[in-house]
Amino acid sequence: MLNSLDKDIIRKLQEDLPLVKEPYRKLAEDLGISEEKLMERLEDFKKQGILKRVGAVLRHRKVGYKANAMVVWDIPREKVDQAAKVMITYPMLSHCYEREKTEEWPYNMYTMIHCESTEECKEIISDIMNQIGKYDYTILYSTDELKKTSVKYFTETN
Amino acid sequence: MNDTSAKLLDILQNDFPVESRPFLTISRELGITEEEVLNLVGTLKKEGYIRRMGAVFNSKKLGYKGTLCAMKVPREQIREVSETVNAFTEITHNYLRTHEFNMWFTITAASPDRIKEIIREIKEETGIEKIVQLNSLKSFKLKVQFDVGGISHAK
Numbered sequence: 001m002l003n004s005l006d007k008d009i010i011r012k013l014q015e016d017l018p019l020v021k022e023p024y025r026k027l028a029e030d031l032g033i034s035e036e037k038l039m040e041r042l043e044d045f046k047k048q049g050i051l052k053r054v055g056a057v058l059r060h061r062k063v064g065y066k067a068n069a070m071v072v073w074d075i076p077r078e079k080v081d082q083a084a085k086v087m088i089t090y091p092m093l094s095h096c097y098e099r100e101k102t103e104e105w106p107y108n109m110y111t112m113i114h115c116e117s118t119e120e121c122k123e124i125i126s127d128i129m130n131q132i133g134k135y136d137y138t139i140l141y142s143t144d145e146l147k148k149t150s151v152k153y154f155t156e157t158n
Numbered sequence: 159m160n161d162t163s164a165k166l167l168d169i170l171q172n173d174f175p176v177e178s179r180p181f182l183t184i185s186r187e188l189g190i191t192e193e194e195v196l197n198l199v200g201t202l203k204k205e206g207y208i209r210r211m212g213a214v215f216n217s218k219k220l221g222y223k224g225t226l227c228a229m230k231v232p233r234e235q236i237r238e239v240s241e242t243v244n245a246f247t248e249i250t251h252n253y254l255r256t257h258e259f260n261m262w263f264t265i266t267a268a269s270p271d272r273i274k275e276i277i278r279e280i281k282e283e284t285g286i287e288k289i290v291q292l293n294s295l296k297s298f299k300l301k302v303q304f305d306v307g308g309i310s311h312a313k
Contacts, residue, residue, distance in 0.1 A: 151266045
């Protein structure tokens with residue numbers, strides 16, 4: 001279980017890291033703890049899988065990926081694991097999920113593919129299908145990013 | 159963007175050190191000074207390449223629940239609906255996509271009840287009756303880091 005210091009640390013660490021030589025010392029000072037204590041908690045968070053990483057989150061459009069496609073597939077449940085094994089080998093494919101189908105939405109597999117062009121996305125899709133077989137799929141390109149932020153944990157409203 | 163910037167972005171995304179002088183460690187890898195690394199990070203943030211520098215947590219491990227939602231929003235209502243949707247801090251991503259279901263957003267909230275409440279409020283406020291909720295069954299890959307060094311930069 002997380003104690004109140006842990007929650008304070010998580011709240012603090014979801015803000016922007018100070019751009020100073022000793023950023024963790026600065027954060028620790030703000031939290032009223034030693035840098036060593038902070039490091040120890042971070043290592044522990046990592047071990048528990050609570051902390052995935054510390055680092056930069058980029059704006060992927062800005063770094064050159066102009067065609068960002070969500071490709072959804074209708075793949076029988078018993079074939080999902082096998083298909084995923086192939087899909088995740090593509091470095092341009094960032095997310096691969098299985099989700100519940102609904103009446104209105106007959107697709108269960110979701111892949112996010114980031115390319116420099118729509119042609120490149122289509123090539124990746126046909127390449128994948130050459131290996132896993134043909135299934136129904138739909139490509140949804142993102143046309144507008146209306147919101148992209150990070151989750152704020154342990155805030156008043158959340 | 160030059161090679162040093164691209165390489166720096168790759169390092170910052172993938173293995174930003176959890177140690178006392180992280181920028182010093184990075185500077186040695188890049189063959190520039192610690193001050194130069196700090197300045198460059200500041201510049202890349204200002205120019206918008208870096209959205210945020212900080213910790214990324216595993217929401218599930220923190221007890222949070224997530225879901226993906228899709229809705230059909232008439233063109234003339236997009237602005238108004240996106241204002242309603244984006245106002246929720248629990249909604250972190252919202253995209254327009256090329257489909258009849260054109261608005262796609264993710265909710266990460268402290269409980270399934272809170273997710274239900276958010277969906278109900280969006281329906282009430284926008285008058286759009288159908289929001290498809292697509293719950294995750296299994297995650298095979300989640301890599302939010304992008305290979306910057308590997309992409310050709312024309313400018």
